[in-house]
Amino acid sequence: MTQVRIFDTTLRDGEQAPGFSMTPEAKLRMAKALAALKVDVIEAGFAAASPGDAQSIMEIAGTIEGPVICSLARAVRGDILASASALAPAPRKRLHLFLGTSPIHREAKLQMTRDQVLEAIRTSIAFGRDYFDDIEFSAEDAIRTEREFLAEALSLAAAEGATTLNVPDTVGYTTPEETYDLFRFLDGAVDRPKGMIFSTHCHDDLGMAVANSLAAVRAGAQQVECAVNGIGERAGNCALEDVVMALRTRGNLYNATTNVDTTKIMAASRTLSQITNTPPPRNKSIVGANAFAHESGIHQHGVLQNRETYEIMKPEDIGLSTEGIVLGKHSGRHALAARAKALGYMLEGEQLDETFAAFKIVADEVGTVDTARLVALLSEAQTHR
Ligand code: KIV
Ligand code: ZN
Secondary structure (H helix, E strand, C coil), rough: HHHHHHEHHEEEEEECCCCCCCCCHHHHHHHHHHHHCCCCEEECCCCHHHHHHHHHHHHHHHHCCCCEEEEEEECCCHHHHHHHHHHHCCCCCCEEEEEECCCHHHHHHHCHHHHHHHHHHHHHHHHHHHCCCCCEEECCCHHHHHHHHHHHHCCCCCHHHHEEEEEEECCCCCCCHHHHHHHHHHHHHHCCCCCCCCEEEEEEECCHHHHHHHHHHHCCEEEEEEEECCCCCCCCEEHHHHHHHHHHHHHHCCEEEECCCCCHHHHHHHHHHHHHHHCCCCCCHHHHHHCCCCCCCCHHHHHHHHHHCCCCCHHHHHHHCCCCCCCCCCHHHHHHHHHHHHHCCCCCHHHHHHHHHHHHHHHHHHHHHHHHHHHHHHHHHHHHC
């Protein structure tokens, strides 16, 4: 089985989306949740974007152990140097260099010819080589780039020393069939040294980011770029929890697996929801409040006989514990706070008071407050803050 690397961009592509910006303290807290998940790479930010972002990357680089820490940079010296100094304290540092390669990016945004784009790739990777443990090159808008030129640009990046070649669907335009076909083409067309890997980075504008990422894996990609709760530019990035659980549940179809500790998924999702004040929709796959809740009588009956009648994954697999304290109208604040913590919600002070009051009302109505109802209540309490 191939070990697919999980490159998490919650703190960069995710954070740059409207409504998801985070303070440096919040980013550090989230980085700890990502390290607990055991993602392979944390893209901590875009150092040249602002002094605050650079500072935040530096704090993460100096605190987090385990994953490679990465900063995004344009193909210019100033960005590369800003990334180098922000990543200085990291035990393992990655530069993520990107440049648009599609005709529309070259002509409308960059005003560069093909040769100028190639020259910028060559000089910026050559310049960055000595500052980082490894370099990833992203051909921005790869999906809309002429195939032969894309292969030329990626071959050049590999020749200059990039060890990860990322093929982003920047605008969320592709389909699983097209993705599979493109990655198979690149596998044959890109000259690359041994050890160099292809990466996929999909946006969800047409709702296909996860399916496209899986198609890339089936075609040989060894790194998936994704974000917790699927946050990211516009409709978001490929959702980490979806792609990881798809590989865990159906990995034999892809001959692939990941290093992620899936039992930490719920905690990471809840941490992000708390930090950004934005819970995922109730029906969001894997982490939504309804994802493991069975409401209809027929489903409840089936699940009571055998969970597998309606469940393809166990709640425990993502850290949604079903055991432990039974919560009801006689339960106290400590029990509620402890159960909430086990589900990834840190309740303190006023937030605990308000949630406890709401919990008592529900407990009076239903008797035992089961996990699904509790998660719904906790998510609601968060939305109303
Ligand atoms: O979507 C995109 O193309 C990006 C690149 C910077 C990798 O986020
Ligand atoms: Zn992106």
